[in-house]
Amino acid sequence: MLRLALIGVDHPHGAHWRQSLGNFTDRVRITAIVPAFAGATASLEERLAEVPRFADVDALVAGGEFDAALVCLPNDEAPATLVKLADAGKHILTEKPIGKTAADLEGVIKAVRRRNVAFQNGYMWRYDASAERLRRMVRDGRFGRIIQVEMLFVTSDVRRRGADHYLFDRAKSGAGFLSWLGVHHLDLLSFVVEQKIVGVTARTGVFGAVQTEVEDGGALLLDLEGGGLATFLGGYWLPRWAGENRWTIRGTERWVDWHPTRAGTSGVLEIHGPQPQWHAMEETFTVGPDATPGYGGARGVRLIDDWLQAIADGGRDCRNTPESARSVLEILDAAYESSRTGRRIDCRIG
Numbered sequence: 001m002l003r004l005a006l007i008g009v010d011h012p013h014g015a016h017w018r019q020s021l022g023n024f025t026d027r028v029r030i031t032a033i034v035p036a037f038a039g040a041t042a043s044l045e046e047r048l049a050e051v052p053r054f055a056d057v058d059a060l061v062a063g064g065e066f067d068a069a070l071v072c073l074p075n076d077e078a079p080a081t082l083v084k085l086a087d088a089g090k091h092i093l094t095e096k097p098i099g100k101t102a103a104d105l106e107g108v109i110k111a112v113r114r115r116n117v118a119f120q121n122g123y124m125w126r127y128d129a130s131a132e133r134l135r136r137m138v139r140d141g142r143f144g145r146i147i148q149v150e151m152l153f154v155t156s157d158v159r160r161r162g163a164d165h166y167l168f169d170r171a172k173s174g175a176g177f178l179s180w181l182g183v184h185h186l187d188l189l190s191f192v193v194e195q196k197i198v199g200v201t202a203r204t205g206v207f208g209a210v211q212t213e214v215e216d217g218g219a220l221l222l223d224l225e226g227g228g229l230a231t232f233l234g235g236y237w238l239p240r241w242a243g244e245n246r247w248t249i250r251g252t253e254r255w256v257d258w259h260p261t262r263a264g265t266s267g268v269l270e271i272h273g274p275q276p277q278w279h280a281m282e283e284t285f286t287v288g289p290d291a292t293p294g295y296g297g298a299r300g301v302r303l304i305d306d307w308l309q310a311i312a313d314g315g316r317d318c319r320n321t322p323e324s325a326r327s328v329l330e331i332l333d334a335a336y337e338s339s340r341t342g343r344r345i346d347c348r349i350g
Contacts, residue, residue: 002067004067004070033051069085075098097179098121101333113322119321128266131260134258135191135192143250146249151231151233156239158216168213168214177218178204197225200220200338202339208237218335256269257269269286
């Protein structure tokens, strides 16, 4: 039975992570809590009310009985916390993106590798069934040469959370929409197409009605090492709780429209292929609805299971690694530099 510490109770995803862990009561037991967020426990479940609490991570490491930790902290606090946990030999399951910049993860990578602890983070779309199918299509060469990947994610505007939320505080979060939500797509891009990004051109800013210290969205043009283009457009731009989420991958041999969150499904692939012998290849592949409780449903369960297996296997890599987490922040670093300077940033990321 893995003894797990919770660090960060009232994080926006904290309750959902705890719900996901409820699928593993035969393998995981919560034995310690560091509330963080100024000690707030408004979302803490009553069944956990008597679990021993600690004022900070130093106190937890010194006096807590635990083997691993779920870390849900703002970007300004997460890197130092992860280093302390790794140096103490504790396995790590952490929210993304972990830090403000790629440089923030250097110490984390060194500590994780030095102590060989199992590391996993919250990029759970790597565990999505449709994303896995797209990756297999790419590996099988069914797209031919990839020409373009088009990604769109637009969601509720800043007013839904309130501009005073820490997600819009530059000192705590470092950046805005791209850092909190855009990162999911940027991470998944490298997983699906398995190509390095060799150039970044971007424009980020505040385009909506509410002024914030950080961007509420933006557009990125990413040059893939295979000669193709990837584009991402997204922001906090819808005037209600809602979202638009879709991908298109266009290749020389086929193109696929992916609707990851279509109602009543766990994803729909609309596949458009060549026309050999007068018969055009057209297919719709649907992944059925997912009733799995917790953050990300079945994706989150598969992510946690991979981490638990990595612990059992002696600290092997999960699909997410500290290095892949750094790559996402390298893309953000380049995007913000491009937006600030008005030029394309040469790079080699992934």
